[in-house]
Amino acid sequence: MPALYIMIPAALLLVAIAIYVFFWAVDSGQYDDMEGPAHSILFDDQDPNHQAAQDEAVRKSTPLKQDETKPDA
Template identity: 65%
Template sequence: MPALYILIPVAIVLVGFAIWLFFWAVDSGQYDDLDGPAHSILFDDDDPMHKAGVSQAQNPDEPSDGEEPPRA
C-alpha cells in the first residue's frame, strides 16, 4: 500500500509529460506533412525527369526545356 503513494503521483507526472510532449509536437509542425516523406522514397534522385519536375514546381513561370513532365 505505501508503494501506491509513490507510484500514483509518478504515473500522473508521466501522463502529464506525455500529453505536453504530444501538444508540443503538434504545435511545432511535426505532423504537418505525413505523406511527403513516404512518397519521396519512390523517386530516384538521379532521374533527370524528376529533377526537372522539381525545378518546374519551384519556378512555375519559367518555360520548361521542351520536355513534358511525367504523367501520374
C-alpha cells in the same frame, strides 16, 4: 499500501509529460505532412555520381567479347 502514495503521483507525472510532449510535437509541425516524405523517395532523381558508379560496376561485370580488348583502367 504506502507504495501507492509514490506510484500514483509518479504515474500522473509521466502522463502529464507525455501529454505535454504530444502537444509540443503537434504545435511544432511534426505531424503536418505525413505522406510527403514517403512519396518523395519514389520520385527522387538519382545522384550522377551514383549512376556513374552503377554504370562502371555493370561495365566491369559484363564479360568482354572475343574481339574486344580490356580498356586501360
